[in-house]
Amino acid sequence: MDAQYKISRRTVLQAAGVTALAPISARAQTVSAGAFPSRQVRIVVPYTPGGTNDVMARAIAQKLQEMWPHPVIVENKPGAAGNIGASDVVRAEADGHTLLLTNININSMNPALIDRMPFDPQKDLAPISLLGTTALALVVHPSVPANNTQELIAYLKKRPGQLSYASSGNGSPQHLSAEMFKALTGTRVLHIPYRGAAPGVADVVAGQLEMTVGVVNQLIPHIRSGRLKAIGVTSKKRQPSLPDVPTLDESGVPGYESEIWLGLCAPAATPAPVIRQINAAVHKILTMPDVVTRLNGQGLEVLTSTPDQMRQRAADDLVRWTKIIKTAGIKAE
Structure with a gap:
């Protein structure tokens, strides 16, 4: 009996040790199997409340909370041109429960403006979808x-x-x-x-x-x-709210295009099935008439994409804005 007890006890301890050493791996497998979300989801807005990013985040969070079995909250973490909130998401557990309401500043402008970025948006953030433009x-x-x-x-x-x-x-x-x-x-x-x-x-x-x-x-x-x-x-096409105002491109500045886009990201190692699930949910939300009306009223035009399309948009804009920033000799303060 003593020998059986020792073997059984040792086996339990070994099993417990394996579990203690690999909680993230086990959780990632569970998430990949479709058990997402398993707890509260947090959308970090790296700016103060009331702005464009905040409006978009709260519109999405409200609908996600209606669709998912767990709360979805918006947390504002402003500072350092958006890098404080973004860094918080980069450091978060990569399981889809912490998301970033990002934009062109963080993904495509800050890397060209700031010599010592605390993270690399291309490597440290996993794009989910573009959300809209203004x-x-x-x-x-x-x-x-x-x-x-x-x-x-x-x-x-x-x-x-x-x-x-x-x-x-x-x-x-x-x-x-x-x-x-x-x-x-x-x-x-x-x-x-x-x-x-x-x-x-x-x-x-x-x-x-x-x-x-x-x-x-x-x-x-x-x-x-x-x-x-x-x-x-500044956009490539005229705006419905100002239909008589031409674009700069059409009125004699060929190639001019500048608009602020918003998107949703997760920490880089977030499992692909989770990214796809969030992408599908967001796309569904952004086709809802009440959401579209709410966002249009804030000057936002709904835009969705695949993760790869968002990644490419950010990369292309980084190249374009780096050239402008270097030509003008601009540095972040």
Whole structure:
């Protein structure tokens, strides 16, 4: 009996030791077998509440919670141009229960702007799907005697360095989009960075600065009131909310395209079956009429993709923005 007891006890201890040494492997197998989600899911938004990323995250989280048997929460972790929240997800367990509401800044701009990135978005994040885009618009104060792109280019070229534009911060999409305009048109305009979009737009409305590039949805009230003139939108196609405003590409700046895209990522080693399951759920959500209406009302156009398409979009944008950033000599503050 003693010998049998010792053998049995040793066997149990060995089994327990194997289990203790490989919890992640066992969990990964369980997840791969389709038991996802097995607990609360957290979507990290690396910016403050109320912004575009936050709106998208909460729209998706609400529907996921209705579809899945466990809570889905949104956690805002702002700072360092989005890198604080993104780093939190990179370090999280790669089982699909921690996700990142990412965007073009984190995946395709920060790596070109920041010399010592705390992670590599291409290697350390697994793309799930693109979620949507929001266009920008180039606007000027009514005192600027230009009503279209060609008139503005001519006006700027006669006054190199004499006019100023506002951005929502150094290295922001608004900043980089304006620098792309300067690079493609050969114009010189002084950059005045602000802490956020609102104060910069307010100073352009007040006539303190002559122009800015901003998110269409945030500029529409000023455009409709006549306090700002819309010169062109930065997207490849015209925006439904500003149908009479041409794109910069069609109005004489060939090749110009700049828009902010949003996407969903997970830690790099997240099992492929989990990625596919989340991708399918998100695609279903983004076809729901109430979700589409809610997002369109915030200036977001729904966009979905495969994980590979999202990875390629981020890689292509990184190449494009790296060239603009180097040409303009931009560095993150």
